[in-house]
Amino acid sequence: MRLVERLKEHSEELGKGVHKKLVRDLEARLDITLPEDFKEYLYELNYAAIFGDPIYGINPDDEMFDIYSQNKSKEHFRYGFLEIFANDIDGTIYIRPDTGAVYNSDFGEPIAKSFTEFVEILLRQGS
Numbered sequence: 001m002r003l004v005e006r007l008k009e010h011s012e013e014l015g016k017g018v019h020k021k022l023v024r025d026l027e028a029r030l031d032i033t034l035p036e037d038f039k040e041y042l043y044e045l046n047y048a049a050i051f052g053d054p055i056y057g058i059n060p061d062d063e064m065f066d067i068y069s070q071n072k073s074k075e076h077f078r079y080g081f082l083e084i085f086a087n088d089i090d091g092t093i094y095i096r097p098d099t100g101a102v103y104n105s106d107f108g109e110p111i112a113k114s115f116t117e118f119v120e121i122l123l124r125q126g127s
Contacts, residue, residue, distance in 0.1 A: 003037055003116045007048045007055075010123050015047030018058050026058055026068060032082070035100035038115045050122050053087035081107065084115075089125075093118065 008014060023042050027033055034042075041048070046057035047065065056067045063069035067084065071077040081094035081103060092105045095118075101110035102118040112118035 003040060003119060004044045006119060006123065007041070007045060007050075011048040011050055012052065013047065013049040013054075015045045015057060017044045018042055018046045022058050029068060030071065030077075030082075032097040034082075034097055035095065035115055037100070038084070038095060041115065050119070051087075053085065055119075056084050076107075079107075085118075090122075 020043060023034065023039055041055070042057055047059065048055050054065050056065050056070060058068070059066040060068070067082065070083045074083070076083060076094060080096055080098060082097055083092055084095050084102075085093040090104060093111075094103045094105070094107070095101070095115055096103065096110075099110075100114045102112040102115060103109075104111050112121055
């Protein structure tokens with residue numbers, strides 16, 4: 001099942017997605033290329049809450065959930081990590097735009113090979 005369908009099936013709150021131009025603008029402002037599965041999430045949803053915790057999107061009106069605001073000029077971003085999620089159990093979660101791998105805040109080994117795999121892990125934890 002596709003990532004977006006899984007999120008729609010299990011999310012309490014969903015966004016409406018954003019135009020591809022906004023994603024390209026974000027990539028240009030941060031000087032990165034986002035992984036395809038994360039871009040798909042932005043295009044189709046741009047916001048999803050899993051067990052009450054949001055996956056960040058392009059939300060300039062709400063800096064707490066805005067990818068740009070949560071990353072620009074932050075130390076983790078200078079080392080190639082993009083903050084995309086945080087909760088009390090898993091802590092802060094980051095994606096490496098260059099590899100697509102997902103990490104927790106110890107930045108050791110990836111906790112998932114992709115954003116899609118990370119979402120699947122989150123959904124399994126809540127089952």
